[in-house]
Structures are given as C-alpha cells and as structure tokens.
Amino acid sequence: MINDIYKPFDNQNSNPVEITANNISFRYGKKVIIDRLSFKTTENKISFLMGPNGAGKTLCLKILSGILKPDKGKVIFNKRVRIGYVPQKVIFLRRSIYENLAFTMKVFKFQKNEIKKRISNIIKLTDFENKLSMSARKLSIGKQQLLAIIRSLVIKPNLLLLDEPCSNLDPHYTSIIEAIIKKASRQGVKVLFVTHDLLQTKRLADEIIFLNKGRVADHSEKGIFFKNSKSKSVRNYISGKLLK
Amino acid sequence: MTKYNYIMKKIIFLKFCFFFFSLTAQEFITIQSTTSLRDSGFYNYIQDKYQEESSTKLKLVAVGTGQAIENAKKCDADLLFVHHEQSEMKFVKNGYGLYRKVIMHNDFILVGPKNDPAGIKIKKNIKEALKIIYNSKHPFVSRGDKSGTHLKEQELWALVGIKIEKKKSDWYFESGSGMGSSLNFAVNIGAYILSDRSTWISFGNKKNHTIIVENEPLLVNNYGIIPINPKNCPTTKSSEAEKFIYWLKSKEGRSLINNFRVNGQQVFFSSQGVN
Amino acid sequence: MSDFSEILTNSIRLIFSFNTELSDIVFLSLKVSLSALLISCLIGLPIAAYSSVKAFFGKKFFILLVNSLMGLPPVFVGLVLYIVFSKSGPLGFFEILYTPTVMVLAQIILILPIIISISFETLESIYFEYEEMLKSLRVSFRDSILIILWDARYCLLTTVLAGLGRAMSEVGAIIIVGGNIAYYTRVMTTTIALETSKGNLELALALGTILILISISLNFIVFMVKHFTKNLSYD
Known part of the structure; x- marks a missing residue:
C-alpha cells in the first residue's frame, strides 16, 4: 500500500520515460552555455547529470523541465510526461505545508478528497507529519529539501528532475531522500539527478551523463565511469583536477 | 441600434455609476458666492x-468674487x-447673466x-488713512485675489492717487x-487691512486688532445677485434661481436678512428699491 | 504659550462635545476616502500584479511614470478635474462637479499611483521568487497573478494604509472640485482649512485631532490584524 505513493499517474502503462535531447543549444546574450547537446537516457535507470561548475547542468534541467526554451534543438519524450522538478534553491509559497502540497496537486487537477488522502499518506515519509498546518517556509533547510522531494512526488510524476536535492544535508536526511528516490525509480519513475557528490553517485546512479562546457563529454554506466572512462575530463574530474 | 444610441446608453450607464456616490435626486441650485456669506454664517441661516x-436645496460655493464670476462664466x-x-x-x-439685483448691503471697514x-484714528477718514499708511509704510495686508474686497481696496488706492509698487514694497x-x-x-x-464687516464680526481670532x-459712504458694500443666462448655459435652472431671488426680495426675505445677527450684531441690511 | 494651551484645552472640550454636524463631516470623509481607496485597489492591485508577472514593452518606463505620479500636486489634480468637469468643460455633462463623486475621483487619481507603485514592489519581489516554480508547474498567467496577490495580502495591507493616509489627509484637490459645500462636500480637511481661515483655531485643532485619532486607530487595526495573523501569513 505504501508503495502506491511512488507509482506514477500512468502506472498501467509500464514502459518508463525516455529523455532524448536533440542538438540543444542555449545562450545568454552572446555567451553559449549549452552547445549542440545531445543524449538519450537509458530507460528504467537512475541517470545522473554531472560535470564541473558552469558546465550547464542546471540549465539543462531547466530546459528539460520546460521552464526555459532552447534556442535550437528539441527535447523529445517517448510519451506524455508529468514532471516532478526540484530546483537547486527550493521555494515554497507563503502558505502551510499542507497548502503547498495541495496547491501543486490542484494544478494537476487532483480531486479534493484525493488531495487530502494522498497528502496524509505521503507526509508519513517525513518526521513532520503532524505539522501540516505549519508554514513551509519556517521548516529547517533539511526539512525543506525533504518537503520539496515530497512536493515533486505528490503529483504522481513519471519523471523526476532533481537539482542537487541533497546539498547541505546531513547523512540522515540524505539517506531518507535517497531511499525515496530508489523506491520511486523501482516503481517506474524515471529519475534524472544533478549532483557533485561522487559518493552519492556511487550509491545511487545507474548511468552518468557527463557535461563539460555545454556538451556531453561522456555517457557511460557507473562501473565504467568510475574505473576506466575513456574521457580525460571525467578522469580529471574524479581525481579533483580543474578541467580546462 | 444606431451608434449614437449606443454611445448615449453608455453615457447613461456611466452617469448611473457616478450617481452611486453623488447627491440624492433632490432638486438644487448652485450659487457661486463670496466667502463672507459663508464665514459669517449667513448662508447656513x-x-x-x-x-x-x-x-429646492441650495449649494453654495464660497470663493472670491473674481473666481466666482469665472466659475459662473463656465456655467x-x-x-x-x-x-x-x-x-x-x-x-x-456680456450676456452671462440675465440681470442684477442688489439684495443687501453693509460696509467695509479698516482693521x-x-x-x-500709524495714528489714523484722529482723521477717521478712509482716504486720509490710506495716505497715512502709505507715507508711514506701516504694514498693510491686501487680499490680492481679485475678490470683491480686493477690488474695492484697489479702487480706494486709485481714488487717493497712490500707485503701489508691489515688488519693491x-x-x-x-x-x-x-x-x-x-x-x-x-x-x-x-498690519492694517480692509475687511467686510460681517467677516470681521464673526472672525474668531481678533487678538489685539x-x-x-x-461708517463712511465710500465704504458701502453692496451684495448683488445675478441669475445665469440660459442662452449661454442651457442647463441652468433659471426658474428655481429666480424663485430664490424673488423670495429674498420679498417682505419675508428682507426681514430675515435684517434679523440675522452675528455675536448680537446686525451685519447685513436689506436693500430696498435699488434695481 | 498660554495661548496655545488655552486653544488645546478648548479643542479637547470640543472633541468630547462631538455633535451630529461634526459626525456627518467625519462620516463623509470616511465615505469619500474609503470609496476612493476601494476603487483604487480594485484598479491598482491587478495592474501592479500584471506588471509584476508580465514582461511587456515599456514596463520600466511605465513604472517610472507611476513612481513620478506619486508626487502629483493635489492642487493641480483638482484644477484639471475642475476644468474637465466644469459644465462648459469636455465632461461637464456628467454633472458631478461639486459632488462627492468628483472628490472620490480626485482622490483616486492621487492614490492610484501609490497603490500601484508600492504594491508593484512587493508583488514583483514575490513573483521573482515564485517565477521558476510557477513556470515549472505551467501555472497559467491568470493564476500566477492570483497566487502572488493572495500570498502578498498581509504585506499589501501596509500599501492600502499608505493610500488611505494620503486620501484622508488630502485637501488641495477636493476643496477645488468639491467646493467645500456645507453638508454636501465638506470633509474633515476642508473644514480644518475653513475654520482656520475663520480664526476658529480651537475647532480646527479639534478636527485635526479627530483626524489623527482616526488615522491612529486605522493603523492600529491593521497592526493588530498583522500581528494576529503572523502565524497565518506563513512568511
């Protein structure tokens, strides 16, 4: 029953989401941030988007989520997606925890009684299930990050786009969030995860798409990525060298 | 529906909206008048x-004579x-008014x-008084607003042949x-100042003035009333306005004017037979 | 000095002998200013919210214009309205000169820029924060406006008060367009001006004191509302 929480809205349709980025370019003014970026995720895997600072990871996520439109190229999904997006800087409405979750669900046209039922179920994943009427903005950073994950899940997404959801978190909250992500993935939710944390990547990732200077420098499975990547930039990145 | 009809309907609708805030449908006439009639309490009375x-209700807008005339010209x-x-x-x-009737009078005073x-009192004469003020350069306050009192004051200065250089003085x-x-x-x-008697009597801040x-013939102050010419302002309510004039000139109106008191003093005297 | 204390004691006595004529004046003041405030908010808040959410051509110029209009001289506004609504003026057929309606209109012109300008700043900063989230959820333009208005409601109370303060204390415009006619268009500020000119300083001071008391109590009410809804404002 508890696993129902993670099931995407199109559960009966068993094949998971595949993301195809087709020659995406994006620039701020004259500065090219993303340069003819192309990749295709492997279905049913937790995909990690990695790369040095300024590689265009966050921007890539924003384009995939539809917040930004690429100047050139296309994002193609193999089917209709419902995206749960967790930005780097988590923002909540000036409302209670319950209202924040309910608002997101209302946007996706959930029925009133379903909203109530689902929120009371999903909030059990947290340690503030009795504080639904508290302001979401008054939660600690860790709890806010957790609530942001919950908010992205509450709409029954079939694709999760997570931008460093565990930055600044202690091991306790990190493990809670990682467990949630793993379960969601097992229930058929496609996960695309941005992080710098190599240990977390080792724990969670199935495949890694490595960006450098707005282009895909490497796209490989976890084992290959860490042990014998063909890409020099990946090897430098892992060993902590500055990429040129 | 013609375009004209459409526009008229819109105007009527807008008027209806404005009506929510405006006065009740009661008939009223607007009187442009001088501050002395209001400040003395005569108008309320x-x-x-x-x-x-x-x-018919009376709506009195009290401004200086000059401004009142300009407002009346605008209908x-x-x-x-x-x-x-x-x-x-x-x-x-000039065709703005139908006729002028003198309703009442009092007088101007030098305060x-x-x-x-300046030592004016010995002379007890307005012409001499103005000359003394001019020669002694004692402070004098002028309305300077083209009101009836201001115009009167200017006439008096002209009468004694004094031209004031306002900038330098x-x-x-x-x-x-x-x-x-x-x-x-x-x-x-x-300072010295020319005032109408009614405002002075009802003025509450006399201090040591x-x-x-x-009481000089030169200082007589006539209040005239003029109904607005409907040829110039078609919406003017001539008959209501003239009814009010007729009432003021009636025996009853005249005695009401004469019976009006400010601090126990009569301030307006009904004018008979003039115009 | 004894002069001043005498005036003060007399005026306090007058406040407590509050009569119906005085209460009519106070009531008319509130009616005119609150009507102006209500209409200004109904017009101004949506405009401010629209401008915060939508990027449109000339937006910066529009905000600059609104900010400068905050300093509109009331006398000038009164004069323009007088010329426009004079019987011989272009809108004279409305026949609203010397009525409370035109006073409301004058106050709207004076406080609308304040409402728009201050609420724009509040709403813009909230939208700046929310923008990415609302876009990622593909919330419609209309709903975005409603969301920021709703979430800013307690902040906007201060804006509304600022507008009301300007409306209640205004005298230059309404004395021209309203004519300061007893029982019809005479409000607190114009009465103060009138009684001062008549030398009735006690009455003028008494009215001024009442005006300040009203202002303080309105501010107090808003303060209490904000205080007791602090937990509800979720800021």
Whole structure:
C-alpha cells in the first residue's frame, strides 16, 4: 500500500520515460552555455547529470523541465510526461505545508478528497507529519529539501528532475531522500539527478551523463565511469583536477 | 441600434455609476458666492429658512468674487451672489447673466492694531488713512485675489492717487487668500487691512486688532445677485434661481436678512428699491 | 504659550462635545476616502500584479511614470478635474462637479499611483521568487497573478494604509472640485482649512485631532490584524 505513493499517474502503462535531447543549444546574450547537446537516457535507470561548475547542468534541467526554451534543438519524450522538478534553491509559497502540497496537486487537477488522502499518506515519509498546518517556509533547510522531494512526488510524476536535492544535508536526511528516490525509480519513475557528490553517485546512479562546457563529454554506466572512462575530463574530474 | 444610441446608453450607464456616490435626486441650485456669506454664517441661516419654503436645496460655493464670476462664466452656477458692482454689471452686459439685483448691503471697514501705530484714528477718514499708511509704510495686508474686497481696496488706492509698487514694497503684503486667512495674517504681523464687516464680526481670532475706520459712504458694500443666462448655459435652472431671488426680495426675505445677527450684531441690511 | 494651551484645552472640550454636524463631516470623509481607496485597489492591485508577472514593452518606463505620479500636486489634480468637469468643460455633462463623486475621483487619481507603485514592489519581489516554480508547474498567467496577490495580502495591507493616509489627509484637490459645500462636500480637511481661515483655531485643532485619532486607530487595526495573523501569513 505504501508503495502506491511512488507509482506514477500512468502506472498501467509500464514502459518508463525516455529523455532524448536533440542538438540543444542555449545562450545568454552572446555567451553559449549549452552547445549542440545531445543524449538519450537509458530507460528504467537512475541517470545522473554531472560535470564541473558552469558546465550547464542546471540549465539543462531547466530546459528539460520546460521552464526555459532552447534556442535550437528539441527535447523529445517517448510519451506524455508529468514532471516532478526540484530546483537547486527550493521555494515554497507563503502558505502551510499542507497548502503547498495541495496547491501543486490542484494544478494537476487532483480531486479534493484525493488531495487530502494522498497528502496524509505521503507526509508519513517525513518526521513532520503532524505539522501540516505549519508554514513551509519556517521548516529547517533539511526539512525543506525533504518537503520539496515530497512536493515533486505528490503529483504522481513519471519523471523526476532533481537539482542537487541533497546539498547541505546531513547523512540522515540524505539517506531518507535517497531511499525515496530508489523506491520511486523501482516503481517506474524515471529519475534524472544533478549532483557533485561522487559518493552519492556511487550509491545511487545507474548511468552518468557527463557535461563539460555545454556538451556531453561522456555517457557511460557507473562501473565504467568510475574505473576506466575513456574521457580525460571525467578522469580529471574524479581525481579533483580543474578541467580546462 | 444606431451608434449614437449606443454611445448615449453608455453615457447613461456611466452617469448611473457616478450617481452611486453623488447627491440624492433632490432638486438644487448652485450659487457661486463670496466667502463672507459663508464665514459669517449667513448662508447656513438663509438655507435653513429657505428650506421651510421650498424643496429646492441650495449649494453654495464660497470663493472670491473674481473666481466666482469665472466659475459662473463656465456655467458651474445657477446664481451669482457677489459684491463688486462694476464686475457684476460687466457680467450681465456680456450676456452671462440675465440681470442684477442688489439684495443687501453693509460696509467695509479698516482693521488695525488697537494702539493704532500709524495714528489714523484722529482723521477717521478712509482716504486720509490710506495716505497715512502709505507715507508711514506701516504694514498693510491686501487680499490680492481679485475678490470683491480686493477690488474695492484697489479702487480706494486709485481714488487717493497712490500707485503701489508691489515688488519693491516691504510694507504692502498680498496674502492671496480668503478674508479670514488674510485677517489671520494681518493680526499676526500687526498690519492694517480692509475687511467686510460681517467677516470681521464673526472672525474668531481678533487678538489685539480692532476697527480703525468705519461708517463712511465710500465704504458701502453692496451684495448683488445675478441669475445665469440660459442662452449661454442651457442647463441652468433659471426658474428655481429666480424663485430664490424673488423670495429674498420679498417682505419675508428682507426681514430675515435684517434679523440675522452675528455675536448680537446686525451685519447685513436689506436693500430696498435699488434695481 | 498660554495661548496655545488655552486653544488645546478648548479643542479637547470640543472633541468630547462631538455633535451630529461634526459626525456627518467625519462620516463623509470616511465615505469619500474609503470609496476612493476601494476603487483604487480594485484598479491598482491587478495592474501592479500584471506588471509584476508580465514582461511587456515599456514596463520600466511605465513604472517610472507611476513612481513620478506619486508626487502629483493635489492642487493641480483638482484644477484639471475642475476644468474637465466644469459644465462648459469636455465632461461637464456628467454633472458631478461639486459632488462627492468628483472628490472620490480626485482622490483616486492621487492614490492610484501609490497603490500601484508600492504594491508593484512587493508583488514583483514575490513573483521573482515564485517565477521558476510557477513556470515549472505551467501555472497559467491568470493564476500566477492570483497566487502572488493572495500570498502578498498581509504585506499589501501596509500599501492600502499608505493610500488611505494620503486620501484622508488630502485637501488641495477636493476643496477645488468639491467646493467645500456645507453638508454636501465638506470633509474633515476642508473644514480644518475653513475654520482656520475663520480664526476658529480651537475647532480646527479639534478636527485635526479627530483626524489623527482616526488615522491612529486605522493603523492600529491593521497592526493588530498583522500581528494576529503572523502565524497565518506563513512568511
């Protein structure tokens, strides 16, 4: 029953989401941030988007989520997606925890009684299930990050786009969030995860798409990525060298 | 539906919207008048009495005579009730008003500090008084707002042949405001000032000021009333306006004017037979 | 000095002998200013919210214009309205000169820029924060406006008060267009001006004191509302 929480809205349709980025370019003014970026995720895997600072990871996520439109190229999904997006800087409405979750669900046209039922179920994943009427903005950073994950899940997404959801978190909250992500993935939710944390990547990732200077420098499975990547930039990145 | 009809409907709708905030549908006439009628309490008095006679309400806009005439020219009045004969005659002659009737009169007075620093009181003569003020350069406050009192004051200066160079003078001050405000000013700087009697009597901040010159034929102050010419302003309520004039000129109206008291004193005298 | 204390004691006596004429004046003041405030908010808040959410051509110029209009001289507004609504003026057929309606209109012109300008700043900063989230959820333009208005409601109370303060204390415009006619268009500020000019300083001071008391109590009410809804504002 508890696993129902993670099931995407199109559960009966068993094949998971595949993301195809087709020659995406994006620039701020004259500065090219993303340069003819192309990749295709492997279905049913937790995909990690990695790369040095300024590689265009966050921007890539924003384009995939539809917040930004690429100047050139296309994002193609193999089917209709419902995206749960967790930005780097988590923002909540000036409302209670319950209202924040309910608002997101209302946007996706959930029925009133379903909203109530689902929120009371999903909030059990947290340690503030009795504080639904508290302001979401008054939660600690860790709890806010957790609530942001919950908010992205509450709409029954079939694709999760997570931008460093565990930055600044202690091991306790990190493990809670990682467990949630793993379960969601097992229930058929496609996960695309941005992080710098190599240990977390080792724990969670199935495949890694490595960006450098707005282009895909490497796209490989976890084992290959860490042990014998063909890409020099990946090897430098892992060993902590500055990429040129 | 023609376009004209459509526009008219819109206008009617807008008027309806405005109506929510505006006065009730009661009939009223707008009188452009001088501040002295309001500040003395005369207007409140006469309005209450008139309400016993008529259902027509009176809306009195109290400004200086000059401004009242300008407002009336713009048709923002049904009646003009002011006190400067020359301007009033010109108003009627130019077709803005139907005719002028003198309703009542009182007089202008010269007000100054009790100790009379310029030494005017011995003469008791307005012409001499102005000459003394001019020669001694004692502070004098002028309305400077083209009101009836201001126009009167200018006539008096002209009569004694004095031309004031306002820019250079450090004794002649133009207040540019109503009679009461100007009196406040004069009282505070210890200046002489020409005022109408009714405003002075009802003025509440006299301090050490008093009447220096009064009761002179030269200082007579006639209040005339003029109904607005409907040829110039088609929406003017001529018949209601004329009813009010007729009432003021009636035996009852005349005795009401004469019975009006401020601090126990009669301030307006009904004018008979003139015009 | 004894002069001043005498005026003060007399005026306090007058406040407590509050009569119906005085209460009519106070009531008319509130009616005019609150009507102006209500209409200004109904017009101004949506405009401010629209401008915060939508990027449109000339937006910066529009905000600059609105900010400068905050300093509109009331006398000038009164004069323009007088000329426009004079019987011989272009809108004279409305026949609203010397009525409370035109006073409301004058106050709207004076406080609308304040409402728009201050609420725009509040709403813009909230939208700046929310923008990415609302876009990622594909919330419609209309709903975005409603969301920021709703979430800013307690902040906007201060804006509304600022507008009301300007409306209640205004005298220059309404004395021209209203004519300061007894029982019809005479409000607190114009009465103060009138009684001062008549030399009735006690009455003028008494009215001024009442005006200040009203202002303080309105501010107090808003303060209490904000205080007791602090937990509800979720800020």
